[in-house]
Amino acid sequence: MKATLTYIGLIVTTLVFSQNTEDSFPNAIKKHIKEYNKQSDLAFKENETVKAQVLFDSLVSNYLIGTQFQDYTLKSFEKKKTKLSKFKKPVFILTYASWCVPSKGEFQALNKLAQKFSKDVKFVILFWDKKHSIKKIAQKFNHNITICYAHETYKNDALIVSHLKHTLGFPTSYFLDENLKVVNIKRGGAQPNRKSSFVQAYTMNYNAFRDGLGSLLIGKNIKDEQLTTN
Structure with a gap:
């Protein structure tokens, strides 16, 4: 040791x-x-x-940690453009790509966490794709998660692609406070063994994302949640 x-x-x-x-x-x-x-x-x-x-x-x-995140303008799948500062609450951003294969139970865990904590934290999944490429995968997430996209070929996306995609890669989780200060940054979800059951994999992903959210939900009891797949 x-x-x-x-x-x-x-x-x-x-x-x-x-x-x-x-x-x-x-x-x-x-x-x-x-x-x-x-x-x-x-x-x-x-x-x-x-x-x-x-x-x-x-x-x-x-x-x-502690640096000031840029107030990027995000394009949501619903054709809305919004600056991060408009959310007026802590923000959890998970960067992804439509061709990435999610681990078992990963999206279900994200949906469950968003259902529980969306009043306190803004959940955003940012795909490095063109809009037409995420149409199918966007349907896998509930209404508590805002699905956004950015791509090198879109002229207004150069900065966010350069600052995030071309540096820390993806999937990467960014945890920002209400003033867009970086509270934590982690890799994506868990990496359960292929032989893991769905419940085991779901629980691993739930815990991985929950631990990151803990830095934004100080004072709230999120450690003793009863995990279910409902």
Whole structure:
């Protein structure tokens, strides 16, 4: 155990030189993404998945949490354009793509969480696709989740694609407070074993997203929820 902790500590040290002093998320990601990508790519090349996760968590905790997210204008599937600041509440954004294969129970878990907490948090799933590509997948989500899309070929999407898709990739979860300050950033949902039952996979995904939402729902009891698939 001691050797493992030392190993992880060395990994973090190679990426972290100072605590976050950046004002904006775009500036912070621009400043630190090159070094992160260099080390992350090497970790994946060497099949060091634990190291890769530690590097991601270190980037987020030391440089991105506390930065100011840009007030992007989102295009929803319902043909509405809305700035993030118009939501007037904490925002959970999950970036995705129509061709991504969701894990078992992932979308059901998101729907359940949105049903429970949409009064307190705005749920947004942002697909890196053209509108016609998400027509079918958009139907898998309930009305508590706002489905949006952005694509490189749309002239007004250049910034959000550059800042989010081309840096931290997808699926990625962004947790923002009501003032659009970054509270946390995580990878997508859980990765249950293929042999896991639906209930097991659903529960893993529910817990993964719920833990992230916990940073936005301080003071609310979300730890002792009875998990069901209804």
